[in-house]
Amino acid sequence: MANPNGIGAPVRRREDARFLTGRGTYTDDINRPGQTHAVFVRSPYAHATIRGIDAAEAMQAPGVIAVLTGADMAADKVGSLPCGWQIHSKDGSPMKEPPHFPIARDRARYVGDAVAVVIAETREQAKDAAELVMVDYEELPAAVTSLKALEGGAPQVHDDVGGNLCFDWHLGDAAAVDAAFAQAAHVAKLDLINQRLVPKAMEPRAALGEYDRATGEHTLTTTSQNPHVIRLLMGAFVLGIPEHKLRVVAPDVGGGFGSKIFHYGEEAVVTWAAKKVGRPVKWTAERSESFLTDAHGRDHVSHAELALDKDGNFLALRVATVANMGAYLSTFAPSIPTYLYATLLAGQYKTPAIYAEVKAVFTNTVPVDAYRGAGRPEACYLIERLVEVAAAETGIDKAELRRRNFVPAAAMPYQTPVALQYDTGDFAKNLDIALPLVDYDGFAARKADSVRRGKLRGIGFATYIEACGIAPSNIAGALGARAGLYESAEVRFHPTGSVTVFTGSHSHGQGHETTFAQLVSERFGVPIENVEIVHGDTSKIPFGMGTYGSRSLAVGGSAIVKAMDKVERKAKKIAAHMLEAAEADIEAKDGRFVVAGTDKSLTIGDIALQAYVPHNFPLDELEPGLDEQAFYDPKNFTYPNGCHVCEVEIDPDTGVVQVVNFAAVDDFGRVINPLIVEGQVHGGLVQGIGQALLENCVYDPESGQLLTGSYMDYCMPRADDVPSFTVRYHEDQPCTHNPLGVKGCGEAGTIGASAAVMNAVVHALSEYGITHLDMPATPERVWQAIRHHTPAQAAE
Amino acid sequence: MYAFTYHRPKTVADATALLGQFEDPKLLGGGQTLLPTLKQRLARPSDLIDLGQIPELQGIGEEAGGLTVGAFTRHAQVAHSDTVQRVIPALASLAEGIGDRQVRNMGTLGGSICNADPSADYPAAVVALKATVRTDRREIAGDDFFTGMFETALEPGEIVTAVHFQKPDKAAYAKFRNPASRYAIVGVFVAVFGSEVRVAVTGAGPSVFRADDMEAALAQDFRADALNGASVSADGLNADIHASAEYRAHLVRVMARRAVEACG
Numbered sequence A: 001m002a003n004p005n006g007i008g009a010p011v012r013r014r015e016d017a018r019f020l021t022g023r024g025t026y027t028d029d030i031n032r033p034g035q036t037h038a039v040f041v042r043s044p045y046a047h048a049t050i051r052g053i054d055a056a057e058a059m060q061a062p063g064v065i066a067v068l069t070g071a072d073m074a075a076d077k078v079g080s081l082p083c084g085w086q087i088h089s090k091d092g093s094p095m096k097e098p099p100h101f102p103i104a105r106d107r108a109r110y111v112g113d114a115v116a117v118v119i120a121e122t123r124e125q126a127k128d129a130a131e132l133v134m135v136d137y138e139e140l141p142a143a144v145t146s147l148k149a150l151e152g153g154a155p156q157v158h159d160d161v162g163g164n165l166c167f168d169w170h171l172g173d174a175a176a177v178d179a180a181f182a183q184a185a186h187v188a189k190l191d192l193i194n195q196r197l198v199p200k201a202m203e204p205r206a207a208l209g210e211y212d213r214a215t216g217e218h219t220l221t222t223t224s225q226n227p228h229v230i231r232l233l234m235g236a237f238v239l240g241i242p243e244h245k246l247r248v249v250a251p252d253v254g255g256g257f258g259s260k261i262f263h264y265g266e267e268a269v270v271t272w273a274a275k276k277v278g279r280p281v282k283w284t285a286e287r288s289e290s291f292l293t294d295a296h297g298r299d300h301v302s303h304a305e306l307a308l309d310k311d312g313n314f315l316a317l318r319v320a321t322v323a324n325m326g327a328y329l330s331t332f333a334p335s336i337p338t339y340l341y342a343t344l345l346a347g348q349y350k351t352p353a354i355y356a357e358v359k360a361v362f363t364n365t366v367p368v369d370a371y372r373g374a375g376r377p378e379a380c381y382l383i384e385r386l387v388e389v390a391a392a393e394t395g396i397d398k399a400e401l402r403r404r405n406f407v408p409a410a411a412m413p414y415q416t417p418v419a420l421q422y423d424t425g426d427f428a429k430n431l432d433i434a435l436p437l438v439d440y441d442g443f444a445a446r447k448a449d450s451v452r453r454g455k456l457r458g459i460g461f462a463t464y465i466e467a468c469g470i471a472p473s474n475i476a477g478a479l480g481a482r483a484g485l486y487e488s489a490e491v492r493f494h495p496t497g498s499v500t501v502f503t504g505s506h507s508h509g510q511g512h513e514t515t516f517a518q519l520v521s522e523r524f525g526v527p528i529e530n531v532e533i534v535h536g537d538t539s540k541i542p543f544g545m546g547t548y549g550s551r552s553l554a555v556g557g558s559a560i561v562k563a564m565d566k567v568e569r570k571a572k573k574i575a576a577h578m579l580e581a582a583e584a585d586i587e588a589k590d591g592r593f594v595v596a597g598t599d600k601s602l603t604i605g606d607i608a609l610q611a612y613v614p615h616n617f618p619l620d621e622l623e624p625g626l627d628e629q630a631f632y633d634p635k636n637f638t639y640p641n642g643c644h645v646c647e648v649e650i651d652p653d654t655g656v657v658q659v660v661n662f663a664a665v666d667d668f669g670r671v672i673n674p675l676i677v678e679g680q681v682h683g684g685l686v687q688g689i690g691q692a693l694l695e696n697c698v699y700d701p702e703s704g705q706l707l708t709g710s711y712m713d714y715c716m717p718r719a720d721d722v723p724s725f726t727v728r729y730h731e732d733q734p735c736t737h738n739p740l741g742v743k744g745c746g747e748a749g750t751i752g753a754s755a756a757v758m759n760a761v762v763h764a765l766s767e768y769g770i771t772h773l774d775m776p777a778t779p780e781r782v783w784q785a786i787r788h789h790t791p792a793q794a795a796e
Numbered sequence B: 001m002y003a004f005t006y007h008r009p010k011t012v013a014d015a016t017a018l019l020g021q022f023e024d025p026k027l028l029g030g031g032q033t034l035l036p037t038l039k040q041r042l043a044r045p046s047d048l049i050d051l052g053q054i055p056e057l058q059g060i061g062e063e064a065g066g067l068t069v070g071a072f073t074r075h076a077q078v079a080h081s082d083t084v085q086r087v088i089p090a091l092a093s094l095a096e097g098i099g100d101r102q103v104r105n106m107g108t109l110g111g112s113i114c115n116a117d118p119s120a121d122y123p124a125a126v127v128a129l130k131a132t133v134r135t136d137r138r139e140i141a142g143d144d145f146f147t148g149m150f151e152t153a154l155e156p157g158e159i160v161t162a163v164h165f166q167k168p169d170k171a172a173y174a175k176f177r178n179p180a181s182r183y184a185i186v187g188v189f190v191a192v193f194g195s196e197v198r199v200a201v202t203g204a205g206p207s208v209f210r211a212d213d214m215e216a217a218l219a220q221d222f223r224a225d226a227l228n229g230a231s232v233s234a235d236g237l238n239a240d241i242h243a244s245a246e247y248r249a250h251l252v253r254v255m256a257r258r259a260v261e262a263c264g
Helices: A016-020 A056-060 A070-075 A123-130 A146-150 A174-183 A227-239 A265-277 A287-293 A376-394 A398-405 A427-437 A440-452 A473-478 A512-524 A552-579 A604-612 A674-693 A748-768 A779-787 B012-021 B034-039 B075-080 B082-087 B089-096 B101-106 B109-115 B122-128 B212-220 B245-263
Strands: A036-042 A048-054 A064-069 A114-120 A134-139 A165-172 A186-197 A206-212 A217-222 A246-249 A281-284 A297-308 A314-326 A353-362 A456-465 A487-493 A499-503 A531-535 A586-589 A592-595 A601-603 A627-632 A641-651 A656-667 A726-729 B005-007 B025-028 B047-050 B060-063 B066-070 B132-135 B139-141 B146-148 B160-165 B170-177 B184-193 B196-202
Touching (some): A036 A265, A036 A287, A048 A114, A056 A123, A064 A070, A064 A123, A064 A265, A114 A123, A114 A265, A146 A297, A146 A353, A165 A174, A174 A297, A174 A314, A174 A353, A186 A376, A206 A265, A217 A265, A227 A265, A265 A281, A297 A376, A376 A456, A376 A748, A398 A427, A398 A456, A427 A456, A427 A641, A427 A656, A427 A726, A440 A456, A456 A748, A487 A552, A499 A552, A512 A531, A512 A552, A552 A586, A552 A592, A552 A604, A552 A627, A601 A604, A641 A748, A656 A674, A656 A748, A656 A779, A674 A726, A674 A748, A779 B245, B012 B025, B012 B047, B060 B082, B066 B109, B075 B082, B075 B089, B075 B101, B075 B109, B082 B089, B089 B122, B089 B170, B089 B184, B109 B122, B109 B160, B122 B146, B122 B160, B122 B170, B122 B184, B122 B196, B196 B245, B212 B245
Parallel strands (some): A036 A281, A217 A246, A314 A353
Antiparallel strands (some): A036 A114, A048 A134, A064 A114, A165 A353, A206 A217, A206 A281, A297 A314, A456 A641, A487 A499, A586 A592, A592 A601, A641 A656, B060 B066, B132 B160, B170 B184, B184 B196
């Protein structure tokens, strides 16, 4: 009988009972005896010299324990927040890596940059006193937008970074691309902006530092996607605390979308300050503080050109991108617009030659780093908009043009001209499934109906491929990663047959407590309620790299499989001993260990009990216990891919775009829990639609003040902004190099959706001669585009 | 939030007395603007006087053919009131479109009009429905109540107790909402009283205003197409990252047309 909680079963999320009834334990829910509260004094200026800080009055305020500054941290030899990835420019020089101190020392470089921290008995007292800290600022001109920051004479964000240029990097074969363009029958060109976004997880960032004077142990509880990474970065590089004296706990975390990967200054400050004041120190961001200080996403300005032959075959792609890094390098910032972006510019197409140049720029804005999709949505958006422009210009149907250029399934594995080797994928199949889902052939009739109602209608495609399962450590290392990117797992059977799985992955909304338990239930026949998933505590779990880049199942799940392989091998030894058979004759199936060809068998529960009650074990050959650990380092990236189709209706009177239909067909390899996968796709699509139509992070271009600093101005998508989605997946192209055949599904929706929506919007507006619109396609932007164009004459 | 002293009087008279006692008191309605302002430490009242427990500020009733709505009536109560839906359905519909469910369950009519946010919905109804704003000391014509951006004709210490709306022959409110805040980028309330047509515009300017040209055009010919020649100048209209003045001017006509169409 099939296991109702095994692989492929739509098991409802076990963690939801706790979350939906308010019984989760988030960082801010944790309170310690004697706990104090930290509030940061933050720069109101985008760029200012800090001439002095007078904390005398604040120190006198009720409840104040300490006011600490960058100078205090310098006196304690606190280091700079490290960057985890090094990029080299075209000329071989390393990227510029100016120091990024947890509290600014001489200059504040963005609105929200921490200048001092007040620690008081209560949060309100700390806030009151923070207003009394007198900072003597000398305001400086600010470099706000990436293009302006690159101009000669622009204000210098860091004195020793000339022209604000962090690096000038490239990838691909420029000569081959030039040669291909020289032969082209047609060149499609596009300038486009991938606008800056604010990540906005439901739970704001928080950190609680503790120090035990008796043991010398520090504990940091923090809203992190990867507690071991924080322990390594903060312990080794910032505070100089060895691993055995530093515990980092990431308890329940309410969403991350990348923004909680990075090591933030507040984590170091509360850990350091807890020892300094001798009491626990807690900081929790307010929502306004989250807007100002969480690392933002995207912010690319690009020019792209696609060369085609007379039949519409892609010959070459040329891309130049300027990426805004913000004021400092966040933990993985340099990797996002380079190895997670330019390497994906082949998309699903067999374009033989690709050349990309990326300039990364410092500006007086909050740092920019990974945000759901991280580089891959930017790549997908660029390619898919450009392909749509090429289709419009050549008159080739946009589905057909894509089909003509897909890497055929038969060509897998396929080496792209931009470093990656795709293992599997059947892109034409995705398209074949998608077209009838949206009744592509019926579009003309639906459009006619819209026209009758005075509306415009458009349909748009996006095909995407992403590199997930980050990452083979050897490749990542060669590309500049300063870390390995494996994952860890430990599978511990207890004497009565229940199981605890310790995983280095971290769940902050992904449902690991369900999906990972399904793996164990499937493998050993253990009821799912007897499987516990433990994550997020460096004192419990083996060294793990955490969750981002849709890696948890592909890498973390594979580590669990490896650990289960070891458990099974050990269980076979025990079974052979108990059943007096040769180890080679023991077969493991659905949790039973059978002597081949006999009816003699044991359950894993029988074996677990024996493992811990080894009264007659041959101890020379067999150790007690049933508890195994594994590390899995992937052999390649995984390549989720799919085809998204969006249909929109536009009201030309107001410019309002309504998404009326959206279908997503995805190849995630093998699917463990289809319910969770569909939920991940829905969430991703909403974020992608949000970028296309609603979300826009705006700084005042002169003053550097954040204009969209609250939900009153930063528009989050809501349920009534999106349609009911049609989501399909197929499983006949499993990943070839991990044991589960899985590819990852967390970011897919975000990657495909923005391009699909914008292609539909531009299609709807094409009768006005509009060929491109930057995101977000707000009502006014659409209306202005319409009124500045003239409708084409009615077709003859 | 800075510390303040909280009061909850049971009568308007008590509230008035409290207002006179303190250095910098503030009246609290549903708190949908004031509380976020306090949380962000943008205001520092010495005392908050909560009007939520005063029976005389509550209630919806028919009066002189129109409607009288107590100042402390929450938006959701107006939206779901059988009386409002029967007498002036456009007013119920306006209330149902304010903010979101949480805002409607807390926000009050009195709080909204006293705050006089240029993007609030209710001011359009007060002006278009020839309302009378009743206070603890006088009656103020709806046309005279809103005097500027966040400014009203209220004197210091004056408390709005109710608003009386006249019943129009027909009326409708059409709103183009800010997708983020869901305030009105432009809201147009059209009301017909016999031969008189009122077109009140909120969101577009510093304060609610009547679109004279549109009123005249509609008085001649109450059809959406009658507005084709009428327009509102972009001069002096609000402009922000969500909508320029010219876009708002354009939306006034689009929303006016929709309101006329909705009048049937």
